[in-house]
Amino acid sequence: MREQGQVGTSLSDQAVAWLVALDCGSADTEAFEDWRNADPRHAAAFAQAAVTWRRTTDPRLPAVLDAPIAIDSAPEDAKAAEKIAPAQPALLSRRAVAGGVGSFLALGGVGLFAAWPRRAYAETAVGERRILRLHDGSQAMLNTDTRVAWRFDDDGRDFWIEHGEAILLVKEATKPFRLYSDAIDGRLSSGKFTLRIDPAGGRLLVLSGQAATISRGTSGRTVDAGSLLTVSKEGDQLERLSPDALSSATAWEHGEIVFQGMALDQAIAEFNRYLKIKLVVQDPALGAIRLGGTFRTADPQSFLVGLNEGFGIGHRQEGDKVLLFRTGRSRGGLRA
Structure with a gap:
């Protein structure tokens, strides 16, 4: 790819060539960084190419590609989901990118992040669950x-989790299944896996099968069924989970959230993942209260009623948040 910086090739053509090569996995990433950093105009040209592709796949704009994504809202029982058409990754030719670049105005300050042309994307809103069939x-x-992305080609099956959480049911195939995220990368066997990514790090749980992992691009581990790999700024931790802990970790698959002796402040943080109107504990001393019980993620009201009846913790809504406060009356521990 170093030849792409030769004299006589336009910056737009060079940028498109790098974009396609990076997508196909044939690019020398060190050479790409050298090219991009050699001149601010290189970075700007690459940003234009990347943003142009993102613009062509924006559903609010006229369609350029026919790239259906098969997603449906998850039913209460995932096994009852009707089979829908397989999802295919979007394909974009070098000509399509170049054509878009030619008519697209330069954008100042655009970051390097780009969704490579041959990836397909899917995402959920706050409080939503969806099933994606590959x-x-x-x-x-x-x-x-x-938000996730995927790309299946002759080299293998690649799946990215940009943020959030997903359960993967991986079918056995001759091509490898590679999982990517900021915190954890893994090569997965057939089986069932969950990966959760948040600002603190990542958690990979193997429910069946096996994962060969690399965390934060350095240390590698093998994670067997029933084990959880946690990656944070404090380091990596691999542990075996009890059947109850495994069930709690995947309760969201059925629209539930389980607290087993969890502190209130941590429980609130978990519940807030599903709520657009966030819960806020006014009295920090309440945060240490331990909770137990199973609740519906779509029914925060029952959780609030339980807090009031079990611990004398009242609530009131103020703007875009619900404040929790001590009322002075309590009937004991919270169960649901």
């Missing part, structure tokens, strides 16, 4: 506020 027979269930 054309190899694998499936992904996306939890609240999640």
Whole structure:
């Protein structure tokens, strides 16, 4: 790819060539960084190419590509979901990108992040779950506020989780299934896996099968069924989970959230993942209260009633948040 910086090739053509090569996995990333950093105009040209592609796939704009994404809202029982058409990744030719670049105005300050042309995307809103069926027979269930991408080609099956949480049901195939995220990368066997990504790091849980992982691009581990790999700024931790802990970790698959001796402040943080109107504890001393019980993620009202009856914790809405405060009366521990 170093030849793409030769004299006589326009910056737009060079940028498009890098975009396509990076997408196909044939680019020398070090050479790309050298090219991009050599001249501010290179970075600007690449940003234009990347943004142009994102613009062509914006559903609010006229369609350029026919790239259907097969997603449906998750039913209460995922097994009852009707089979829908396989999802295919979007394909974009070098000519399509170049044509868009030629008519697209330069955007100042655009970051390097770009969705590569041959990836397909899916995402959920806050409080939403969705099922994604891939054309190899694998499936992904996306939890609240999640964005993923995938690309299946002759080299293998690649799946990215940008943020949020997903359960992956990986079908056995001759091509490898590679999982990518900021915190954890993994090569997955056939089986069932969950990966949750948040600002603190990532958590990969293997329910069946096996994962060969690399965390934050350095240390590698093998994660067997029943084990959880947690990656944070404090380091990596691999642990075996009890059957109850495994059930709690995947309760969201059925629209539930389980608290087993969890502190109130942590429980509130978990529930807030599913709520557009967030819960806020006014008295920090309440945060240490331990909770137990199972609640519906779509029914925060029952949780609030339980807090009031079990611990004398009242609530009132103010603007875009619900404040929790001590009322002075309590009937004991919270159960549902």
